[in-house]
Amino acid sequence: MSGKRSAAFTALLLTGSLLLSACGGTGDAGAPAPAPSAVEGELNLVSGTAKSNDAPPKTGDWAVPEGGPAPEGEAAESAKAWVQLNATKATPLKKVVVNGAGLTLYRFDEDTAKPSKATCDDACAKVWPPVVIKNGGKVFVAGIKKDAVGYVVRADGQVQLTLYGWPMYRFAGNKDKAADTTLGDINGQGVGGTWFGITPTGEKAVLKDPAGDKPGIIVEESPAAPATGGAASVTFFSEPGFADSGFSEGVTGPGCKNLTTTANEASSMTATGSVKIWADKDCKGKSFTVNGDVDDLAETGLDDQVESVRFL
Numbered sequence: 001m002s003g004k005r006s007a008a009f010t011a012l013l014l015t016g017s018l019l020l021s022a023c024g025g026t027g028d029a030g031a032p033a034p035a036p037s038a039v040e041g042e043l044n045l046v047s048g049t050a051k052s053n054d055a056p057p058k059t060g061d062w063a064v065p066e067g068g069p070a071p072e073g074e075a076a077e078s079a080k081a082w083v084q085l086n087a088t089k090a091t092p093l094k095k096v097v098v099n100g101a102g103l104t105l106y107r108f109d110e111d112t113a114k115p116s117k118a119t120c121d122d123a124c125a126k127v128w129p130p131v132v133i134k135n136g137g138k139v140f141v142a143g144i145k146k147d148a149v150g151y152v153v154r155a156d157g158q159v160q161l162t163l164y165g166w167p168m169y170r171f172a173g174n175k176d177k178a179a180d181t182t183l184g185d186i187n188g189q190g191v192g193g194t195w196f197g198i199t200p201t202g203e204k205a206v207l208k209d210p211a212g213d214k215p216g217i218i219v220e221e222s223p224a225a226p227a228t229g230g231a232a233s234v235t236f237f238s239e240p241g242f243a244d245s246g247f248s249e250g251v252t253g254p255g256c257k258n259l260t261t262t263a264n265e266a267s268s269m270t271a272t273g274s275v276k277i278w279a280d281k282d283c284k285g286k287s288f289t290v291n292g293d294v295d296d297l298a299e300t301g302l303d304d305q306v307e308s309v310r311f312l
Contacts, residue, residue: 043161044138045146047272050084050100051244052235053140060084060137061100067179069172070129080134083161087143087200087295088241091184096197096205097144097163100244102183105131105168107204109194113165116152120169128169128188128195130160142242142270143293144200164202171195183243234275234309236266240296243268253311256283266306268295274312277302283310 046053050060060082064071071079084100091098097105106128110119120128132154133139139149139161150162160167171188173179180187188195189205197205232253238246247265251257258281259266269277270293279285279302288300289312297303 046138046140048235048270049142049242049244050140052248055082065101067103067181069126080132080137082138083133084140085144086242090241091186093197093205094208095199103170103180104186104197106188106195107166107198111167116162116165118152118154118160118167121155127172127174129172131168132158132160143295163198166202232272234271237268238265240267256310258308265304267297267303276310277306278308279305281307283308
């Protein structure tokens with residue numbers, strides 16, 4: 001009896017295996033799609049820019065600095081090593097996110113943010129290359145909240161970065177408009193009535209008011225501004241918008257730190273918390289308390305004047 005039961009059980013297993021094959025479990029007819037190259041766990045988010053974090057040349061956003069279509073082969077893998085997300089006002093738009101090469105990033109009305117869904121594939125993705133990253137790749141952020149950055153797995157298995165749920169793209173040009181090739185280009189803005197630059201808050205970017213629309217100041221004069229958390233480091237940039245075209249200097253706490261003689265040319269800064277910036281050495285003179293990143297130090301009255309910083 002025991003032998004009969006064993007034989008019956010073996011037959012049942014064989015039957016089940018055949019059924020699974022017939023349903024596509026292992027056969028070609030219903031072969032599953034390749035596993036997506038999804039980012040495992042949390043994204044590798046790093047404060048500051050690629051340059052201030054010593055990213056290797058000709059990698060990440062620097063692999064395609066002139067815009068154009070997405071690279072292929074080994075170049076494509078190199079380009080996915082890292083992505084930089086900077087908030088800037090150095091374009092005709094009020095405020096927009098650009099990548100490490102200064103190229104404007106866009107959102108598409110036919111995508112969705114809740115849940116994140118990317119619908120620009122195939123021919124569309126040739127004109128609008130998605131902002132993709134490989135597993136373990138770094139995302140450098142300046143002027144953008146880290147918890148606003150996420151990702152979605154595209155139909156081809158690539159991992160595309162999102163901001164407040166919206167998938168992000170570059171503009172590589174079409175039959176009517178040239179590609180964005182440098183900081184300030186917004187050739188993709190308004191294309192088809194569905195493509196718009198993406199702001200640091202995930203909204204559609206709009207053109208600046210010719211009369212001089214000025215966004216709200218994000219810092220307050222000390223001592224009115226309260227400290228909201230200790231900072232471990234701060235990076236100063238000689239150009240507004242965290243631009244890497246000039247110098248950058250990183251400083252770490254705690255306490256008061258004097259900057260180099262060139263740092264008093266600083267026009268923007270990133271900070272991992274609250275700091276107080278001063279117009280004189282040894283944390284003296286005019287000061288402002290700053291919580292987070294400032295893309296234009298003119299808003300503090302200390303543009304090209306910062307001599308020291310205190311970590312709060």
